[in-house]
Amino acid sequence: MGLKRKDLLSLTNLSADDITLILETADSFKEVSGREIKKVPALRGKTVVNLFFEPSTRTRTSFELAAKRLSADVINFSPSSSSVVKGETLLDTARNIEAMQADIIVLRHSSAGAAETLARGVKSSVINAGDGWHEHPTQALLDLYTIRSRQMGFAGLRVAIVGDVAHSRVARSNIFALTKLGAEVRVVGPPTMIPLQISQLGVQVYHNLDEALRGVNVIMMLRLQLERQGRALFPTIREYARHYGLTGERVKLAEPGAIVMHPGPINRGVEIAPDVADSLSSVILDQVANGVAVRMGILYLMSGAG
């Protein structure tokens, strides 16, 4: 029973059963989020610290709301307003936070492995909210939850992940989780954005979007990180949009009833056409709503007295 682990750092070391437990627990919290009084006393007296070294609105707000709906106390730490600018190391910052009796630390950091380092150094539970290009486990879990809530099973499910897979922690976490649950994952993008050895993770590589979309049940678009332009990953935004932008025409290539996902924030007219983002097949806003329920589930499962 329970997750039996102190931290949530990566989806590689969660079993299919662990993932199912998290999704089922999230289901109960979805009900709480639909109530008039969206609050339960489960984490009363616990402190959750959001330690975000990278800008984030969605994920931080989602964790904050999740913790508050569980009656935990929430503190937001961001580097600009803390002693990090004075040269304090990650571990020292975290130890200070821990000394203030934080039960759970939610970490977003630009370096891969930051959450792991932190977890080894502190007694508090650590939840990885994105570390560099490595992983973003809670995003993948909310994506899985959204797929599941559309009555889709994972065994044999065909999922296309489209875009800058190489620089995407969302893609990596989703690949780990989806393949573990028996889904067939295709990654699609220009060769500069697909890691060379990625087929070792059990995915199929495509460079042509139209081919990749044939027969898929789920289209998962990644955000084109416009700030990476000029690093020779793609010639122009326009050319990228023409080859890898999701249009209404392209959605028709997928299975009827296929859903379109995006972790946000979306670049309208770049990786996703506005009419697709607003269409019935788009579950982008469901993902945001489900994110709170999934994070409530994770916080709840990790809040055992340990």
Next chain:
Amino acid sequence: MPPSTQPPMTTEPTTGNRQGRVVMDAGDIARAVTRIAHEILERNKGIKDLALVGIRTGGVHLAHRLVRRIHDIEGTQIPIGELDITLYRDDLSLRKDQPILRKTSVPFKISDLKVVLVDDVLFTGRTIRAAMDSLIDLGRPAEIQLAVLVDRGHRQLPIKANYIGKNIPTSREEAIEVHLEENGEEDRVVILRA
């Protein structure tokens, strides 16, 4: 079914092979449910503004039986809800492992209704405290009443049932198990020695 050995709220499944003494059989349970259904109707003067909410999991099954029985008598289906009180337990922050969460489903507005909570065994009263808090977070019922199949005593909170299937005096060390058909077992209430 939850045995009720330890004083805190327990939801651990039965460990199995211990020999027990049957204190209620299928007939006893059926008659108790019928009587409670009548008592609920009598006390509330019919079914107006009445709703039943079962506490997971044994209470949910009993609530469904009561709703069916009330339907037999009055010819009308009254609203029924299911409550998971896990998030309201008073021992949550003390546990190493968090208990499995199941869904709360109360698909109607409870404000201004007379809500009858239904549980299988009334013991320390802590589950009922949690259920009342959970219910009040969903709205402001006009009244909360309590129906239980078995009252085994040893209250730790000032809580009393309005409708009781059977009072069964027990020692703290004994356990009461309620087996129900809905779980694929034969209907019976068993008392287990420590």
